[in-house]
Each structure stands twice: as C-alpha cells, then as structure tokens.
Amino acid sequence: MKTIISIGREFGSGGHLIGKKVADQLGIPFYDKELLERAAKDSGLCKEIFENQDERPTNSFLYSLVMDTYSFGYSSNVMNDMPLNQKVFLAQFESIKKLAAEGPCVIIGRCADYALEEDPNLLSVFIHADIDTRVRRIANIYGLKANKARDRIKKNDKSRSSYYNYYTSKEWGxxxxxxxxxxxxxxxxxxxxELIIRAVMIKENGIGTSIVDTREE
Structure with missing residues (x-):
C-alpha cells in the first residue's frame, strides 16, 4: 500500500474518529495532535508554540514576540525574520512531507492536502455533516447546551477555514x-x-485512472 490519506473536517463531523478508524483498519500510522509533536521535534521549536498556533492563521503580536525566543534550530536569516505563525506553518509543512515519505498514513487537517498536492499517492478527503448532527455530537462530547455547542462549532469552523484559506490557494470545504x-x-x-477505505483500494488498484467517455456527441 502506498496511499497517504489527508482528512480535512468540519468541527463536530467526526473527522478525527473516522481517520483513526481508517488508520486502524489499514494498519497504518495516524497523525492528528501527534503531528504537532513531530513538527516540534523536527524543527526544534517549542511544542507549546505548535499547540497555541494549531490551525490558526494569525496570533497576537505580543505572544509571537515572547514565544519567538523559544525558537531555535534554524540558522537561515530568512527563517529568523519570519513571523512566528509562518515558522510554525513551514515546520508543519516539512514534517508532513517527511511523514509521507516514510510511508502510507492518515493525517488530520493542517493543510496536509496542500503540502502533498504534488504527491501521486495522496488521497485528499473532506468530512462534513449537517449542523444539527454536529451540534448533537459536540453537545454530547463536551456536555454543552445546544446553543453553546453551536457557538463552538462556528468558532472552530471559522478558525479552520481561515487557516486553510490563508495558507493555501484553495477553499476550505x-x-x-x-x-x-x-x-x-x-x-x-x-x-x-468504509467509503475512504474503498476509495483507497480503488486508487491502489488503478481503477478509474483512464476513464473514456464513450457517449455520442
């Protein structure tokens, strides 16, 4: 198996759980928050920086100024002159590429589909659901009332959308x-x-790679 699966997801759609099930059933590595640890290790940046910046396009100037003192491991003047959020994105970008080079895996969010868009082994997936389904799920998980769950969904979707649209040339969702x-x-x-696994099998077997339209004009 060669396929690398990237999963973008609306908040409350179950994207994390779906990705984990796919990884477990295929017997391949799974990266969600684990990616932050890998990026911190690879880059030499403090793990807390990645956690604070996780899927957020910008952060306060003051926080960046303070936390930038924790960064090290890059001697390039270009890297040193970058805003902190750009450093974090680049570090994650490089770690995603390294993980993909190591073999098949499932990667949740963090613009992985953009980082790997030139990789022929990539299968990019987006998980979504109607708002009522997501409100019920988030309310149940976090013990929230429906209105609070809805507010959290809107906030997280906005953050993920802004992050994705900020760093890529594509539109989130x-x-x-x-x-x-x-x-x-x-x-x-x-x-x-199951749908994702079926798509992986189709991709692995090369089915659908040379579709010819035989309809008459």
Whole structure:
C-alpha cells in the first residue's frame, strides 16, 4: 500500500474518529495532535508554540514576540525574520512531507492536502455533516447546551477555514479542493471510514485512472 490519506473536517463531523478508524483498519500510522509533536521535534521549536498556533492563521503580536525566543534550530536569516505563525506553518509543512515519505498514513487537517498536492499517492478527503448532527455530537462530547455547542462549532469552523484559506490557494470545504467529500451525518462514522477505505483500494488498484467517455456527441 502506498496511499497517504489527508482528512480535512468540519468541527463536530467526526473527522478525527473516522481517520483513526481508517488508520486502524489499514494498519497504518495516524497523525492528528501527534503531528504537532513531530513538527516540534523536527524543527526544534517549542511544542507549546505548535499547540497555541494549531490551525490558526494569525496570533497576537505580543505572544509571537515572547514565544519567538523559544525558537531555535534554524540558522537561515530568512527563517529568523519570519513571523512566528509562518515558522510554525513551514515546520508543519516539512514534517508532513517527511511523514509521507516514510510511508502510507492518515493525517488530520493542517493543510496536509496542500503540502502533498504534488504527491501521486495522496488521497485528499473532506468530512462534513449537517449542523444539527454536529451540534448533537459536540453537545454530547463536551456536555454543552445546544446553543453553546453551536457557538463552538462556528468558532472552530471559522478558525479552520481561515487557516486553510490563508495558507493555501484553495477553499476550505469546497468540493474542488479535495478528491473525496463525505457527509458523515448521512453515512455515519463507520460508513464514512468504509467509503475512504474503498476509495483507497480503488486508487491502489488503478481503477478509474483512464476513464473514456464513450457517449455520442
């Protein structure tokens, strides 16, 4: 198996759980928060920097000024002159490429589809669901009332969208930005995972790579 699976997701759609199920069933590594640890190790930047900047396009100037003192490991003047959020993104970008070079895996969020868009082994997926399904899930997970769950969803979706649109040339959640878009509200967690695995098998077997339209004009 060669396929690397990137999963973008709406907050509350179950993207993390779906990705974990796919990785477990295929027997391949899974990276979500684990990517932050890898990027910190690879770059020499403090782990807390990655956690604070995680899927956020910008941060306060004061925080950047203070936390920038923790950064080390890069001798390039260009790197040193970068704003902190740019350093973090670049470090994650490079770690994603290293992970993909090590073999098949599942990577959640962090513009992995953009970092690997030239990789022929990439299968990019976006998980979404209707707002009511997501409100129920988040309310249940965090013990929130529906209105608070809805507010958290809007806040997190806005952050992820801004982050993705800020760093890539694509639009977060748009079907044109991914190979496969799945509604987990309709197919469920297990069904969404199965669809991804089927797509991987199709990709691995080369099915659909030379489709010819035989319809008459």
């Amino acid at each position: 748009s079907v044109d930005s991914y190979d496969l878009s799945i509604d987990s509200g309709k197919y469920g967690i297990d069904g969404a995972a």
